[in-house]
Amino acid sequence: xxxxxxxxxxxxxxxxxxxxxxxxxxxxxxxxxxxxxxxxxxxxxxxxxxxxxxxxxxxxxxxxxxxxxxxxxxxxxxxxxxxxxxxxxxxxxxxxxxxxxxxxxxxxxxxxxxxxxxxxxxxxxxxxxxxxxxxxxxxxxxxxxxxxxxxxxxxxxxxxxxxxxxxxxxxxxxxxxxxxxxxxxxxxxxxxxxxxxxxxxxxxxxxxxxxxxxxxxxxxxxxxxxxxxxxxxxxxxxxxxxxxxxxxxxxxxxxxxxxxxxxxxxxxxxxxxxxxxxxxxxxxxxxxxxxxxxxxxxxxxxxxxx
Amino acid sequence: xxxxxxxxxxxxxxxxxxxxxxxxxxxxxxxxxxxxxxxxxxxxxxxxxxxxxxxxxxxxxxxxxxxxxxxxxxxxxxxxxxxxxxxxxxxxxxxxxxxxxxxxxxxxxxxxxxxxxxxxxxxxxxxxxxxxxxxxxxxxxxxxxxxxxxxxxxxxxxxxxxxxxxxxxxxxxxxxxxxxxxxxxxxxxxxxxxxxxxxxxxxxxxxxxxxxxxxxxxxxxxxxxxxxxxxxxxxxxxxxxxxxxxxxxxxxxxxxxxxxxxxxxxxxxxxxxxxxxxxxxxxxxxxxxxxxxxxxxxxxxxxxxx
Numbered sequence: 001x002x003x004x005x006x007x008x009x010x011x012x013x014x015x016x017x018x019x020x021x022x023x024x025x026x027x028x029x030x031x032x033x034x035x036x037x038x039x040x041x042x043x044x045x046x047x048x049x050x051x052x053x054x055x056x057x058x059x060x061x062x063x064x065x066x067x068x069x070x071x072x073x074x075x076x077x078x079x080x081x082x083x084x085x086x087x088x089x090x091x092x093x094x095x096x097x098x099x100x101x102x103x104x105x106x107x108x109x110x111x112x113x114x115x116x117x118x119x120x121x122x123x124x125x126x127x128x129x130x131x132x133x134x135x136x137x138x139x140x141x142x143x144x145x146x147x148x149x150x151x152x153x154x155x156x157x158x159x160x161x162x163x164x165x166x167x168x169x170x171x172x173x174x175x176x177x178x179x180x181x182x183x184x185x186x187x188x189x190x191x192x193x194x195x196x197x198x199x200x201x202x203x204x205x206x207x208x209x210x211x212x213x214x215x216x217x218x219x220x221x222x223x224x225x226x227x228x229x230x231x232x233x234x235x236x237x238x239x240x241x242x243x244x245x246x247x248x249x250x251x252x253x254x255x256x257x258x259x260x261x262x263x264x265x266x267x268x269x270x271x272x273x274x275x276x277x278x279x280x281x282x283x284x285x286x287x288x289x290x291x292x293x294x295x296x297x298x299x300x301x302x303x304x305x306x
Numbered sequence: 307x308x309x310x311x312x313x314x315x316x317x318x319x320x321x322x323x324x325x326x327x328x329x330x331x332x333x334x335x336x337x338x339x340x341x342x343x344x345x346x347x348x349x350x351x352x353x354x355x356x357x358x359x360x361x362x363x364x365x366x367x368x369x370x371x372x373x374x375x376x377x378x379x380x381x382x383x384x385x386x387x388x389x390x391x392x393x394x395x396x397x398x399x400x401x402x403x404x405x406x407x408x409x410x411x412x413x414x415x416x417x418x419x420x421x422x423x424x425x426x427x428x429x430x431x432x433x434x435x436x437x438x439x440x441x442x443x444x445x446x447x448x449x450x451x452x453x454x455x456x457x458x459x460x461x462x463x464x465x466x467x468x469x470x471x472x473x474x475x476x477x478x479x480x481x482x483x484x485x486x487x488x489x490x491x492x493x494x495x496x497x498x499x500x501x502x503x504x505x506x507x508x509x510x511x512x513x514x515x516x517x518x519x520x521x522x523x524x525x526x527x528x529x530x531x532x533x534x535x536x537x538x539x540x541x542x543x544x545x546x547x548x549x550x551x552x553x554x555x556x557x558x559x560x561x562x563x564x565x566x567x568x569x570x571x572x573x574x575x576x577x578x579x580x581x582x583x584x585x586x587x588x589x590x591x592x593x594x595x596x597x598x599x600x601x602x603x604x605x606x607x608x609x610x611x612x
Contacts, residue, residue, distance in 0.1 A: 202508060203609040214612035216605040223598075292529075292598035299522040300603065303509040306520035 004029055005168065008063075008073035008095050011080030012037075014135040015105055017046045018143055019077060021055040022172030031061035031073070033095065038064050040138035050143035052173055065091075072097025075125075075165070078115070079105045082275035089118035096122065101161050105129050105149065107193070107260075108275025109186050110283065112154040123161040126154040126182045128189055134263075147174040150189075152182030187232035188239055190280060192247050195224035197261035198277045198297050202304075205266040209256040212248070220293060222248065227291040231280055234287040273301055310335055311474065314379035314401050317386030318343075318365075320441040321411055323352045324449055325383060327361040328478030337367035337379070339401065344370050346444035356449035358479055371397075378403025381431075381471070384421070385411045388581035395424035402428065407467050411435050411455065413499070413566075414581025415492050416589065418460040429467040432460040432488045434495055440569075453480040456495075458488030493538035494545055496586060498553050501530035503567035504583045504603050508610075511572040515562040518554070526599060528554065533597045537586055540593040579607055 005028045009016040012032040020030045034041055045058035061070060076092050092102060092115075101123035102115060112126050128151075132144040151166060152158050158180050166176040179185050199221070200206050212218045225244040232239055251257075264271050277298050284291040311334045315322040318338040326336045340347055351364035367376060382398050398408060398421075407429035408421060418432050434457075438450040457472060458464050464486050472482040485491050505527070506512050509520075518524045531550045538545055557563075570577050583604050590597040 199606060199609065202606045206609050206612075210612060211609050214605070214609040216601070217609050217612075220602060220605040293602045295522070296526060296599045296602035297606065299520065299526040300505060300508045300606065303505065303512050303517050303520040303523050306512075306516060306523075 005075070005164070006060075006071065006073040007031070007075050007077055008033065008069070009059075009077045009079060010092050010095065011078060012041070012046075012059075013079065014133045014141050015129055015131065016077060016079030017135075017141050018048075018055070018131065018133050018147065019079070019105055019129075019149075019169070020059070021046065021048060021057045022147070022169055022174055023077075024057045025055070025173060026168045026171035028168060029060045030057070031063065031069075032059045033063045033065060033067070035065060037135075037138040038062065044139055046139055046141060048141050048143060051145065052143065052147070055141075055143065069095055069097075072100050074099070075101045075103050075161075077103045077105060081270065082106055082108050082111045082272050083270050084274060089115055093118070101125060103127060103165065104154075106275070107189075108272055108279065109183075109190050109194075110279040111275050116154055123159065124154045125151060125162055125165060126186075127151045128182070128185060148177060149174065150177045150179055150182065150185045152179035152185070155183055156181050181237070183235075184232075184237040184239075187228070187235070187237045188243070190276070191225050191228045191232070191239065191243055192251075193259070193261075193276050194228045194280050194294065195221045196251075197259050197271075198273065198301055199224070200259055200262040201265040201271055202297055202300055205258065205262045207256040207258045207262070208251050208254070212252065218248065224293045224297070227284070227289075227294050228280060231284045231287065231289045231291065234289045235283055271301075273298070273305070277301075311381070311470070312366075312377065312379040313337070313381050313383055314339065314369075314375070315365075315383045315385060316398050316401065317384060318347070318352075319385065320439040320447050321435055321437070322383060322385030323441075323447050324354075324361070324437065324439050324453070325385070325411055325435075325455075325475070326365070327352065327354060327363050328453070328475055328480055329383075330363045331361070331479060332474045332477035334474060335366045336363070337369065337375075338365045339369045339371060339373075341371060343441075343444040344368065350445055353446050354449060355447075357451065358449065358453070361449065375401055375403075378406050380405070381407045381409050381467075383409045383411060387576070388412055388414055388417045388578050389576050390580060395421055399424070407431060409433060409471065410460075412581070413495075414578055414585065415489075415496050415500075416585040417581050422460055429465065430460045431457060431468055431471060432492075433457045434488070434491060454483060455480065456483045456485055456488065456491045458485035458491070461489055462487050487543070489541075490538075490543040490545075493534070493541070493543045494549070496582070497531050497534045497538070497545065497549055498557075499565070499567075499582050500534045500586050500600065501527045502557075503565050503577075504579065504607055505530070506565055506568035507571040507577055508603055508606055511564065511568045513562040513564045513568070514557050514560070518558065524554065530599045530603070533590070533595075533600050534586060537590045537593065537595045537597065540595045541589055577607075579604070579611070583607075 009032045042062045048055035103125045105127045130148045348368045354361035409431045411433045436454045
């Protein structure tokens with residue numbers, strides 16, 4: 001791998017175009033597949049505002065779905081939201097050469113399995129993004145803060161592909177947290193996201209402090225966090241006992257905050273309900289862990305969306 | 307009590323003006339206390355459309371809050387919604403003579419206690435209305451269907467006042483279901499209302515079949531009904547074991563239906579959350595009955611309203 005690494009970003013929205021920019025800064029070739037923003041990006045590339053400096057960049061190739069790649073990439077970066085009806089394996093299949101690795105930068109739990117099953121012979125790297133970034137217009141992205149990736153192979157380990165990717169992202173200017181057990185890191189993030197995100201949507205976009213300060217709100221969040229911890233432990237990923245109280249204290253310290261799912265809801269965009277909550281309840285059912293509070297929130301949102 | 311019985315309706319909205327009309331048809335004197343619709347009703351009385359015929363009527367007196375009664379009534383009919391911040395005892399106190407009885411026509415559970423404590427020496431009759439009626443404009447009411455009252459003394463029994471009231475309402479043309487244990491009847495109604503009403507609000511006004519047909523919806527309703535049954539039993543009001551399945555079958559048979567709390571929510575009116583759900587959870591906590599699904603729905607709505 002001494003040649004310039006080639007990346008293809010599938011789903012180059014805010015997240016995808018940000019990490020594409022980072023890889024471009026690291027000297028990689030980076031192309032993108034775009035649907036709605038194709039014309040804008042083909043003409044002018046991605047324009048960024050970011051505390052990291054000028055991240056604006058022009059992809060090496062701008063593809064549309066249905067195009068044929070000029071050369072298969074070394075890595076496909078899959079950054080679409082995880083939504084029912086979005087067949088992620090079908091989205092990436094045309095771009096996967098024999099040796100192409102698949103890198104997921106996506107939120108949620110148990111979101112790797114369908115891709116691991118679809119591409120069993122390919123390297124699969126799973127990343128969690130800790131970032132505040134949003135697309136403000138076609139090709140225009142506002143990076144507000146952060147950018148760290150937690151990275152590891154699915155379901156576990158940290159192979160040479162991870163090593164290479166980690167080095168490239170670091171060259172591009174962001175922190176990488178290397179993990180031999182990335183699924184455990186997904187569980188850890190779910191302890192916060194799984195209660196707060198869907199509950200904020202159910203409360204029509206409430207911020208974190210509105211949730212904690214409502215009568216019974218902090219108790220409900222705590223109980224939901226404990227349910228997530230119990231499922232994680234049954235799934236083989238025990239988490240530190242003090243994580244719930246640390247999460248609560250950290251949330252209060254951060255001040256009122258609308259999470260990304262609340263913002264998706266308030267802006268009329270689909271929410272990643274299964275990735276963040278539905279999959280947790282499904283695993284709980286398989287492992288026979290009672291999750292009445294999580295299930296009630298999930299079902300109420302499914303009723304609303306049905 | 308051979309003289310013409312005198313009634314005063316406090317909160318003469320749709321419900322209050324309907325039962326006022328029935329008592330008027332039975333030959334009673336019926337006056338009202340009104341706030342926002344005072345001018346309209348003072349000028350033209352109540353105008354009705356109803357399958358029972360022409361129920362339009364002119365009250366004997368139309369009062370405003372702050373007025374002094376000409377004569378204390380035999381009965382005050384209290385028909386306001388049960389909402390936090392509405393001091394029902396203060397609303398009726400100016401109109402309660404030494405011998406005035408208090409008749410509640412209100413939804414929910416444990417809604418009598420604060421009035422029983424405020425007026426311990428007065429007869430207290432508790433009624434549940436099974437009716438579809440709505441106020442369409444000041445003084446204009448549309449009665450769509452039904453009208454039956456379940457009636458009894460609070461907390462139990464069926465005294466001479468109940469006998470007299472029951473006879474008058476029947477004279478006026480509606481059915482009365484006499485109950486020696488009206489609190490048990492409130493629990494029975496809660497088995498349906500406590501799950502369906504708040505859940506429909508949480509789902510932004512979903513109808514009954516949307517709730518039952520969503521993934522996990524029927525299971526959630528069933529579980530919430532079972533939680534209500536368990537609290538009722540612990541409170542001393544065991545209900546028939548087949549009530550849950552009968553309720554579910556009856557709901558499906560009725561077809562898609564938006565309950566009154568869903569309509570209140572969709573029309574921007576306050577909802578009787580405590581009367582229908584909060585009081586059930588409070589009793590459950592006192593009696594140490596676990597109600598995780600009811601509590602999650604309650605807390606989510608409290609977060610939304612906070």
